Amino acid sequence: MAPPPPDTSKIDRYNSYIRRVNTAKIMAASSKLLFRATLLTTLVLILIFTLNYPPLGAGRSHSSSSSSHRSLISTTLYGDENSGAAWEKQVRNSAAPRRSRGMSVLVTGAAGFVGTHCSLALKKRGDGVVGLDNFNSYYDPSLKRDRQGLLARHEIFVVDGDINDGPLLVKLFDVAAFTHVLHLAAQAGVRYAMKNPQSYVASNIAGLVNLFEVAGKLVNPQPAIVWASSSSVYGLNTENPFSEADRTDQPASLYAATKKAGEEIAHTYNHIYGLSITGLRFFTVYGPWGRPDMAYFSFTKDILNGKPITVFQGQDGVEVARDFTFVDDVVKGCLGALDTAERSTGSGGKKRGPAQLRVYNLGNTSPVPVTRLVSILEGLLGVKAKKNVVKMPRNGDVPFTHANVTLAAHDFGYRPTTDLSAGLRKFVKWYVGYYGIKAPAKAGGSKQ
Numbered sequence: 001m002a003p004p005p006p007d008t009s010k011i012d013r014y015n016s017y018i019r020r021v022n023t024a025k026i027m028a029a030s031s032k033l034l035f036r037a038t039l040l041t042t043l044v045l046i047l048i049f050t051l052n053y054p055p056l057g058a059g060r061s062h063s064s065s066s067s068s069h070r071s072l073i074s075t076t077l078y079g080d081e082n083s084g085a086a087w088e089k090q091v092r093n094s095a096a097p098r099r100s101r102g103m104s105v106l107v108t109g110a111a112g113f114v115g116t117h118c119s120l121a122l123k124k125r126g127d128g129v130v131g132l133d134n135f136n137s138y139y140d141p142s143l144k145r146d147r148q149g150l151l152a153r154h155e156i157f158v159v160d161g162d163i164n165d166g167p168l169l170v171k172l173f174d175v176a177a178f179t180h181v182l183h184l185a186a187q188a189g190v191r192y193a194m195k196n197p198q199s200y201v202a203s204n205i206a207g208l209v210n211l212f213e214v215a216g217k218l219v220n221p222q223p224a225i226v227w228a229s230s231s232s233v234y235g236l237n238t239e240n241p242f243s244e245a246d247r248t249d250q251p252a253s254l255y256a257a258t259k260k261a262g263e264e265i266a267h268t269y270n271h272i273y274g275l276s277i278t279g280l281r282f283f284t285v286y287g288p289w290g291r292p293d294m295a296y297f298s299f300t301k302d303i304l305n306g307k308p309i310t311v312f313q314g315q316d317g318v319e320v321a322r323d324f325t326f327v328d329d330v331v332k333g334c335l336g337a338l339d340t341a342e343r344s345t346g347s348g349g350k351k352r353g354p355a356q357l358r359v360y361n362l363g364n365t366s367p368v369p370v371t372r373l374v375s376i377l378e379g380l381l382g383v384k385a386k387k388n389v390v391k392m393p394r395n396g397d398v399p400f401t402h403a404n405v406t407l408a409a410h411d412f413g414y415r416p417t418t419d420l421s422a423g424l425r426k427f428v429k430w431y432v433g434y435y436g437i438k439a440p441a442k443a444g445g446s447k448q
């Protein structure tokens, strides 16, 4: 019997997938190559100009060779929007603390949800803040631009750039003496990793490595780094609640795997270069100015539009639950981590002594079923949801999360104080104001 004809459509699909992957690889390789070539060129230029070139760095004491190195990069290799005296002045002003012994923080992902809230809180207490964001279109970039506008009104400058742009990072450190980096830029979202796996590798691994490379090897003194890991690293862990010492070697999604990889990469840069690094495992953060891709946000939109929502149900009818954490609580945790971050110990690309390496849960400590989230929203919006209950698909989701926050409470007094009803009320109030929705029920009104 003749063998069945090959399924050419499958082969075509595979070939086009490989072509896409190869293109991505080539682009990644060429940007790596460009970065290396830039560094090499710079090193050669340093040899030539070391003695003559005036440093640009403000307030940061560093060796003449390293400042020349950075000055050369910023003054000779750029002709883009992120250059020039006016741009440098904006960066310097925004980075300058307004309180004595205040910190100067570079916030990556500053136009993101948590980034915006943290930037505002830091600025409010007198720290210097410069944001960095690439304004990608994972979700509506106009929301990110509006957050940028909010930050601008508080005199926080957000640079339009990518964490994978090594020379830009070097240049930022050259212009401003950042003492800390709050690294929140990432490809977020658990289920989207099935659709666009490469974006997770590019942001959460390549971008993180790029930041550590610059902060660990090229910046002097090195900043302390606090960055966003995720509760998703607990994956298939069965301990309850989740403690930092529990297993994190069974990620259920590529997103979780990249965050877990980030934690291991942090260990390496701490070990080799003496970078002070703190990873924060966020537990399903929600609140005003939130992320439209998250369930509480998209449910609100769909309920108001009379569209059905899909509610996942666990195996054997068990309810899917999350330790939903209000953004103000998470901000307190981020600032606490920054305040207790010790200095990095390396210089000139060499570790000079042991440096701090930490990981903390930042959760709410009280998981709530997703069905309860829906009923709170129904109450606040005054609209009944059209629920479509389906079995949780195998797309990287986990059935529940529950944080033990003893460590963060002990080390920097982290204590979440907002329950889901109170937090969602604040979210809905913001949502209806932001989108100009008329008279939805009880957002600002009576208690549920």
Ligand SMILES: O=C(O)[C@H]1O[C@H](OP(=O)(O)OP(=O)(O)OC[C@H]2O[C@@H](n3ccc(=O)[nH]c3=O)[C@H](O)[C@@H]2O)[C@H](O)[C@@H](O)[C@@H]1O
Pocket: 188, 189, 190, 229, 230, 231, 232, 233, 282, 283, 284, 285, 293, 294, 295, 296, 310, 311, 312, 313, 320, 321, 322, 370, 392, 397, 399
């Ligand atoms: O804590 C974390 O580590 C993660 O929290 C969220 O991930 P997730 O908890 O999955 O948040 P949502 O996507 O908002 O989902 C919340 C809950 O709603 C459920 N869900 C989601 C979407 C949907 O259509 N239906 C539905 O029932 C999910 O199963 C989940 O239990 C964020 O999206 C991640 O970026 C973050 O790292």
